Amino acid sequence: MSARIAPGELGTITVRPRGASWTAQANGRDLAGFKRTVHATGTTKKDAKKVLRRKWESTTVASGRSLTKHSTIRHAAAVWLDESRSAVSAESLNAYRNRALNITDGRGTRGKYRGVRDREGGVGAMPLKMVTLSWVRREVLRTREEYGNAAAMETYSALRAILRTAVLHEALPYNPASGAVSVQDLPRSKDVHALRPDAFRAVWSALEAWGVGEPTFRVEKGRLMSLLQVGLLGALRCGEALAIREQDILADRIRISGTIVQPAKGPAYRQPFTKTRENSFVEFTPELHAVIEEQRRAMVPNAEGLLFASRAGTPIPVVNIGRTMRKFSSAHEPVFKALDFPHNEFTFHVMRRTAATLLQDEFGEDAARQALAHHGTTALRHYAAAPELGVTAESVKLLSSLF
Structure with a gap:
């Protein structure tokens, strides 16, 4: 196996016919740096590759899950929630879950005050390798135009936390959400923070x-x-x-x-x-x-x-x-x-x-x-x-x- 494959990454996938099905094989390195060979079978070449990638992601262990640049935002959100479970209260975890659902699937329950707002469509299928600073910025500003500043701020904070998890798992070299928007991008219509x-x-x-x-x-x-x-x-x-x-x-x-x-x-x-x-x-x-x-x-x-x-x-x-x-x-x-x-x-x-x-x-x-x-x-x-x-x-x- 090539030494160039980084921990958590999968090498080149080879696919061969086997009777009426196809067999995919690839070498990879787990997050501890050890070599592993993965096999998978599918009805078509494309299906065999998909099954192999899913198998790799489900068996490479890092806090129970793994992330690579091929993982999606939905997968990264699931890891974020898993790793937040022991660090926050049940109420906070439920709020995080709603925010993640709102981003990935376009759904979620609205909180007591300015909580998560439902919106059409989600970005859960977006591969991490395609997420850029400009993409995050466009997504947050789109949310602001459709649902207001409160929803945009929640979208931004959740995306930043999800993508930070991807960075910690070395699926991304840096967090593309950092610096994507500023306070000037999301101005409040009225300052209701405090009483003079x-x-x-x-x-x-x-x-x-x-x-x-x-x-x-x-x-x-x-x-x-x-x-x-x-x-x-x-x-x-x-x-x-x-x-x-x-x-x-x-x-x-x-x-x-x-x-x-x-x-x-x-x-x-x-x-x-x-x-x-x-x-x-x-x-x-x-x-x-x-x-x-x-x-x-x-x-x-x-x-x-x-x-x-x-x-x-x-x-x-x-x-x-x-x-x-x-x-x-x-x-x-x-x-x-x-x-x-x-x-x-x-x-x-x-x-x-x-x-x-x-x-x-x-x-x-x-x-x-x-x-x-x-x-x-x-x-x-x-x-x-x-x-x-x-x-x-x-x-x-x-x-x-x-x-």
């Missing part, structure tokens, strides 16, 4: 006045307000704020070490790690300490010691918080209209964006990144000098001024 201080105070005033005189609503509203305060002051995701336990409340800070997830079947539960699998912290200030102590007095006793728990003492699903926030925003649509902020865009994540925007404006990009527990680069976490992720007391004090 005056707008936030108007919304918070409406929230404080909401449901006055309704005793049955007082517990739900009080819990929501405390949760929003903790989430904003800590720049937290909703699931991370809901997952705070009494043992996470230390003398001078709150440790963020888990999140609440909702499986497709069964009740919500506390996952013992965050979305990024990195612990972070929120330093105490008198304002934040007062909010925590008030919630401690109101908390429902529960086995896990969750600061925020349902009346039955179980973890609160994130969707329940979203439902309460939508109820509030729908009831106060005129308030949001006066602020030129779409009421249906008011979500818990807006608190996190609001915090990040204020921190970036005041202290710079690094402070905002540190508060969001984002790494500047994927390699940063491996260095001893990497900054501790979390929200400093100075940042909490700035965010407290919003109230």
Whole structure:
């Protein structure tokens, strides 16, 4: 066998007649670099070659699958999903699966908000060797023209992840999606990322006045307000704020070490790690300490010691918080209209964006990144000098001024 055949590649296929059928044979090198000879039979020359390539792809092992330049986007998407299975939650994996189906087959379920949008046709049969930067760009911009920026961004992020998997399997020399489109190519029609201080105070005033005189609503509203305060002051995701336990409340800070997830079947539960699998912290200030102590007095006793728990003492699903926030925003649509902020865009994540925007404006990009527990680069976490992720007391004090 020629030494020029790279690991994972198949050499020249030879086809010979054998009675009424055809036999195909080829030498190849598996991903460990060892020589292998593959045989296959088909009714025609073309069929025999197809069967042989499928046999090669199904038996060359790399995380259970293999990819070559002859593999298709559909095959690469399947490998991406397989390798993501152990790294993300079931809910995230389902979202990835929908995005992959939308790209490969032109179908998929739309999410709760701006999730996957169904579209006609797919690109699953496209061989990896034919995928170029310009092809990715045309596909993303076509999606933008037909379905808008949100769908185009999802298409781009999914294609980039799928093609990155192909690069890791050495099926492609580089990722053709990297740099194919930029933020300027997918401009937002309106900035709905965050609330500016005056707008936030108007919304918070409406929230404080909401449901006055309704005793049955007082517990739900009080819990929501405390949760929003903790989430904003800590720049937290909703699931991370809901997952705070009494043992996470230390003398001078709150440790963020888990999140609440909702499986497709069964009740919500506390996952013992965050979305990024990195612990972070929120330093105490008198304002934040007062909010925590008030919630401690109101908390429902529960086995896990969750600061925020349902009346039955179980973890609160994130969707329940979203439902309460939508109820509030729908009831106060005129308030949001006066602020030129779409009421249906008011979500818990807006608190996190609001915090990040204020921190970036005041202290710079690094402070905002540190508060969001984002790494500047994927390699940063491996260095001893990497900054501790979390929200400093100075940042909490700035965010407290919003109230």
